[in-house]
Amino acid sequence: MKALRDELLLADVGKVKENEPLAHHTTIKIGGPADLFVEPKDVASLKKTMEIVKKHGAPWRVIGRGSNLLVSDRGIEGVVIKLGEGLADLVVNGTEVTVGGGYSLIKLATVISKQGLSGLEFAGGIPGTVGGAVYMNAGAHGSDMSRIVKKAQILFEDGTIEWLTNEQMEFSYRTSVLQKKRKGICIAAVLHLKQGDREAIVAAMQKNKDYRRETQPWNYPCAGSIFRNPLPHYAGKLIETAGLKGYTIGGAKISEQHANFIVNAGGATAQDVLDLIDHVKKTIYDLYGIEMETEVEIVGRK
Structure with a gap:
């Protein structure tokens, strides 16, 4: 090293x-x-x-x-x-937006809404970068990145840079080709948006942001949704119905505000969170016969 x-x-x-x-x-x-x-x-x-x-x-x-x-x-x-400020360029050309992979998704949604461009309202309140959002096809409120990404610029491990079309990105629920087949870095994306009523767009985005603030525990450190929704069921509802809201292991706690969030209530370790994830999986399977799959990405040394 x-x-x-x-x-x-x-x-x-x-x-x-x-x-x-x-x-x-x-x-x-x-x-x-x-x-x-x-x-x-x-x-x-x-x-x-x-x-x-x-x-x-x-x-x-x-x-x-x-x-x-x-x-x-x-x-x-x-x-x-x-990917940080060094990859955070933004160019708006009519309804087409070219944005760097390191650009904040929340910031982008705010900036774009004020210009009367529609399509990113769902992203109000979603933490993370544009690159990460493309990588995992981030979404909320019935929409996701696959609806607006025209193409994505990817740096592959061999040093080549390619523009992949929406189809080539193979978007599906909370995933893309970058997770499934081709390891690469989203360094930029071209988004296709629509011109709309500025006030209505800003209001819709603010409503989504407020909803997230009211229903999700952003006052605690957390990683976002822990489990994918095992459709037609919803992860948070299953966990809540199982009586697990507030369940704690070490410093990790299932949020009492939204059961599909695990918060760092103070001094939590990754092992605390993993143990809590395993407890939820076992409980939900024992009660409902449903296998829960994590949405949060778990990485690092075992």
Whole structure:
């Protein structure tokens, strides 16, 4: 790792840190250290980072704002690359929006709504970056990224950069081709929106944001929804009906506000959360015969 670190520093790719606690970079405030943590200053630096990482044969993964992510207490082996301000360009051309993978989704929804562009109202209140939202086809309120992504620019592990069309992204419920087949980084996306009534769009987005604030525990560190909805059932309703609201293991607690959220009530470890997830899975299966599947991404050393 020292040779890899030294080469990244020499290449001046951006911030490079050793043993950086990932609890500082996840919304649930949990996570052990990354062997190496890199925040590239632009797309060229990201590409250079990937070249150096591949040359050294080191494992890698990308994070954005750290939502929808549970990092092991033992941290992540290899290199963690954070998409931040260096990949946060925004260009609005009529109803077409080109935006960097590191751009905040909440900020984008707010900026776009004020310009009278419709299509991102559902994203009001969804934490994370545009790149992460494309990667997992983030959605809410009956819509998701697949409805508005025209194409996505992907940096693949071999250093090639491709524009993938909506069809090539193979979007489905909370997933995309980047999770299923082709490991890559969404560095930009072109969104196709519609011109609409500015006041109505802002009001709709604010309503969605307020709804999330009222029904979800954003006053505590959390990772977002823990389980995928086992349609036609809803994860939160199943967990609530099973009487698990408020159930606690260590510092991890099933939210009393919304049962599909596990909050860090103070000093929670990743193992506390994992134990709570297992307890929910077993309880729901024993009661209803339904197998619960996690939506939150669980990563890091076992």
